[in-house]
Amino acid sequence: MDHDLEHLAARVRDFADRRDWGQFHSPRNLVLALVGEVGELAAEVQWLTDDEVVAALTKAESRSRIEDELADVLIYLTRLADQCDIDLVAAAHAKVNRNEERYPESKAKGVATKYTDI
Amino acid sequence: MDHDLEHLAARVRDFADRRDWGQFHSPRNLVLALVGEVGELAAEVQWLTDDEVVAALTKAESRSRIEDELADVLIYLTRLADQCDIDLVAAAHAKVNRNEERYPESKAKGVATKYTDI
Amino acid sequence: MDHDLEHLAARVRDFADRRDWGQFHSPRNLVLALVGEVGELAAEVQWLTDDEVVAALTKAESRSRIEDELADVLIYLTRLADQCDIDLVAAAHAKVNRNEERYPESKAKGVATKYTDI
Amino acid sequence: MDHDLEHLAARVRDFADRRDWGQFHSPRNLVLALVGEVGELAAEVQWLTDDEVVAALTKAESRSRIEDELADVLIYLTRLADQCDIDLVAAAHAKVNRNEERYPESKAKGVATKYTDI
Numbered sequence: 102m103d104h105d106l107e108h109l110a111a112r113v114r115d116f117a118d119r120r121d122w123g124q125f126h127s128p129r130n131l132v133l134a135l136v137g138e139v140g141e142l143a144a145e146v147q148w149l150t151d152d153e154v155v156a157a158l159t160k161a162e163s164r165s166r167i168e169d170e171l172a173d174v175l176i177y178l179t180r181l182a183d184q185c186d187i188d189l190v191a192a193a194h195a196k197v198n199r200n201e202e203r204y205p206e207s208k209a210k211g212v213a214t215k216y217t218d219i
Numbered sequence: 220m221d222h223d224l225e226h227l228a229a230r231v232r233d234f235a236d237r238r239d240w241g242q243f244h245s246p247r248n249l250v251l252a253l254v255g256e257v258g259e260l261a262a263e264v265q266w267l268t269d270d271e272v273v274a275a276l277t278k279a280e281s282r283s284r285i286e287d288e289l290a291d292v293l294i295y296l297t298r299l300a301d302q303c304d305i306d307l308v309a310a311a312h313a314k315v316n317r318n319e320e321r322y323p324e325s326k327a328k329g330v331a332t333k334y335t336d337i
Numbered sequence: 338m339d340h341d342l343e344h345l346a347a348r349v350r351d352f353a354d355r356r357d358w359g360q361f362h363s364p365r366n367l368v369l370a371l372v373g374e375v376g377e378l379a380a381e382v383q384w385l386t387d388d389e390v391v392a393a394l395t396k397a398e399s400r401s402r403i404e405d406e407l408a409d410v411l412i413y414l415t416r417l418a419d420q421c422d423i424d425l426v427a428a429a430h431a432k433v434n435r436n437e438e439r440y441p442e443s444k445a446k447g448v449a450t451k452y453t454d455i
Numbered sequence: 456m457d458h459d460l461e462h463l464a465a466r467v468r469d470f471a472d473r474r475d476w477g478q479f480h481s482p483r484n485l486v487l488a489l490v491g492e493v494g495e496l497a498a499e500v501q502w503l504t505d506d507e508v509v510a511a512l513t514k515a516e517s518r519s520r521i522e523d524e525l526a527d528v529l530i531y532l533t534r535l536a537d538q539c540d541i542d543l544v545a546a547a548h549a550k551v552n553r554n555e556e557r558y559p560e561s562k563a564k565g566v567a568t569k570y571t572d573i
């Protein structure tokens with residue numbers, strides 16, 4: 102199984118190019134589309150308890166809906182980064198590097214406090 | 220450069236484990252955190268024209284802020300999928316497969332109409 | 338026409354009470370529901386130019402869809418504030434008071450800069 | 456105390472006019488701004504349990520932050536509706552009217568099922 106995000110980005114780019122959709126895919130439009138997909142994801146879990154989410158993930162139909170919403174978020178996020186010529190995975194690793202400094206284990210262990218407050 | 224999303228997921232998991240943050244990372248909490256990051260991304264472009272976004276991407280400081288927001292979205296999305304034991308990239312490819320059927324090039328070319336309406 | 342938001346809040350509360358929905362309406366659940374509705378609103382305008390939004394507002398069908406999404410956002414926002422026992426309109430006026438100080442006309446005129454940067 | 460939303464809308468319009476901010480307040484820009492504020496609201500409750508939200512609402516500082524975020528959401532929502540020339544409260548009452556039909560008490564009582572599924 103291939104988990105390379107650049108391969109997904111290239112595939113999504115090709116998908117859009119063949120449909121001449123580049124004209125719709127400005128960064129702002131894609132942010133709005135991303136918001137729409139995150140909204141659908143939120144709607145999947147809005148009335149569920151944490152236990153009910155766990156249960157939903159064990160049933161084929163509800164699991165598949167959640168997978169689908171996560172997929173849509175990733176697709177638009179990948180497309181957005183690609184249209185901005187940003188290397189998404191590299192940016193994420195750079196951010197985790199920074200978080201390693203912001204949240205030293207000794208101070209951050211077991212607390213959900215923002216780095217500006219620890 | 221490594222663009223494998225499973226490697227990022229493993230790194231984020233390790234980061235959280237060493238801080239004992241699994242207790243905070245229920246799917247619902249992570250959806251809310253994702254919403255927070257998407258909100259910061261939206262705030263970056265809320266008052267800009269499309270041309271101003273392009274210009275912002277050419278300046279180191281504003282480009283770096285946008286990279287950072289995209290990174291945060293990807294980190295939480297990756298963590299959310301990991302906590303749900305969902306293969307995010309596989310789910311995205313499966314969705315693109317479906318979109319290939321929903322949006323045949325002949326009908327979808329140059330139009331932003333939803334598949335339910337074409 | 339009655340534009341009192343407390344009357345709307347009371348009506349929505351009664352609507353929920355008669356259906357025994359208070360059990361679902363925790364603040365966190367309502368934030369997620371609000372996110373879902375904001376996502377639907379974003380989806381309405383995601384592929385449109387500013388001019389096309391103006392045009393959409395002149396056509397009965399698309400105008401009605403936008404009205405509907407705005408209504409859903411207000412309904413959940415009102416319900417959320419009510420469940421938190423927060424006076425939403427008073428809070429908004431208090432915030433505008435603060436913004437009057439943060440954004441003096443002489444400095445804020447014609448610029449979209451955040452108060453922390455002016 | 457005045458809870459009339461049209462009065463708030465008029466005040467926000469005047470606030471924006473005096474700063475010449477109408478140029479920034481296209482519907483799409485305001486949707487993005489709304490998303491930013493909803494993101495801040497989500498961030499307030501992302502790591503809290505339902506009980507911790509209730510506790511946060513009893514402490515002056517955290518209550519005030521939540522009031523502030525709700526206020527920001529209402530301010531942008533009001534401004535957005537005003538720029539679209541939409542009567543927000545009337546639209547909400549019309550939607551509740553529709554929901555009365557979609558969710559008859561006999562069928563909706565105690566269940567969080569969407570009207571399309573009941």
